[in-house]
Amino acid sequence: MTHEAAPESVTPRSPKAMPRAKRRKGTPVTTGPGMRAAIYVRLSRDTDESTSPERQRAACEAICEARGWEVVAVEEDIDVSGFSRGLERPGLQRILARLADLDVVVFFKIDRLARSTVDFAEIMQIAETQSVALASAQEPLDLTSSMGRAMARVIAVFAELESDTIGSRVSNAHEHLRREGRWTGGRVPYGYRVVPNPNGAGRVLEINPDEEKVVHGIVDRVLAKESLMKIATDLTKAGVVSPGHRSRQPNGKRSDSERWYTTTLRSLLTNPQLLGQVIEDGKPILRTDGLPLVTRPPILDMRTWHALQDELTRRSDRSERRREGTALLRGVLFCSLCSGRMYTYVAGGRTRYRCIGRLKQRQAGQDVDCYGPSVAAEALEAHVAKEFLRGIGHMPVVKIEKKVAEDFRPQIRQAEEALKDLEADRYERGLFKGEDGAHRYAAQYAKLEERLSSLKARQSDAAPGGVEEIPTGKTHAELWDDSDTAGRRDLLLNAGTFVEVAPAQRGGKKLDPSRISVYFGPEGFIRRAEAEGKDPESATLMLIDSDFN
Known part of the structure; x- marks a missing residue:
């Protein structure tokens, strides 16, 4: 029998990484x-x-x-x-x-x-x-x-x-400290400063007097209808330190910029920490009754806070934006053909008012019954100003202040908002899970409903208030001379001024006064409400806040 020769021994090589192309995917x-x-x-x-x-x-x-x-x-x-x-x-x-x-x-x-x-x-x-x-x-x-x-x-x-x-322990520890009024770090809210806790360990927030004055100044200007852009510009020019500047933020996100922006102001003015509330993850920490926890002195009172939020909400509505930079008769001037508002445009270097009802009707697929009349702005504004000063310029301006002996509406609004937040926590954000969570949710909800019911009962029994007329010591003519365009427009609006422009009957460069109808007082309020598609009864509410009550 023949035997095959044994193969020669081969020294094994060190294994190398397998080529990627020869490797079966997923193996x-x-x-x-x-x-x-x-x-x-x-x-x-x-x-x-x-x-x-x-x-x-x-x-x-x-x-x-x-x-x-x-x-x-x-x-x-x-x-x-x-x-x-x-x-x-x-x-x-x-x-x-x-x-x-x-x-x-x-x-x-x-x-x-x-x-x-x-x-x-x-x-x-x-x-x-x-x-x-x-x-x-x-x-x-x-x-x-x-x-x-x-x-x-x-x-x-x-x-x-x-x-x-670990996260739960840290979060619970922080919430416990916050409920005790202690400061746990992060961005320092504008209007406050961090100081040693006078009652024990840790640190707390107290009101910064200088920043408190700035906040109140901003709020007063906003409620006086000044634009956020103007306020931000003035604060920057005055060298007021902005909320996020590193000179007042010990850590976290900081900025070297000393400029104020409208977004900075909105963020500041909508932060409930101005009420002394304690915020966690962007939301107020709630007490056992479901209301926000307050552990530090508030900078704003509840009434001012709600007035401020209402004003900021009004400004976010485009139909209500008629402040600085707009024309004198914006919101005052209407077209007699379609009852639509008239707006300014520039043609040949001159400003004119025109009705855009024709364009709106076309976009809505409606029959066009308005050709969009226009009128020269300068002559029209001079004519309306003359009629205004001739008709009521001599009348004194009286500030109407409504007096309410007892008013629980701010607390009612706060309780209603807390109820909405509680419902969102349960059904939208998925909090209060499990049987224990359901019990805690039901207990908080019951306490809030009880408080809301009590507040509404007290409001219904509140002593009736009255209306107090406070003389300003000036006439409409005197205030007109002292006011800018925005101030004069407010005088016109508060006096119920309603101006209607009819189609031109003849050509010419001069203003035809017969095209212009000017109304003041109750009749003006009623006509404006009808032109804007509002209930004429709303004109009664306007009269309460005007000089023609």
């Missing part, structure tokens, strides 16, 4: 030598020595060296939360972007890679589709097997639970 790789590894390091805050970046990296490098893996990349996310940022972390994204060049991703522990089970499962799925293994330096898991991946998910669940527990 887990073996964790053998020669694999290309990327190390991922994450730390929420660079202060914990037990999981410091250096310790994490050293542990990951040790496992790579022990298994013969080649470290081709190291990515770090320092001061980055794995819970709040999810997968949107720069270092993690760089690793996920180059999975095609890797065989394994190494991390210190699963909670360094992901803080939620959903995020960990997504990372695992992305890695599996690229045939990339995951390896933990501290946990004895084989993530290339189904059992190992199942165990990893269990660990991720406990990591998420630990994160939630």
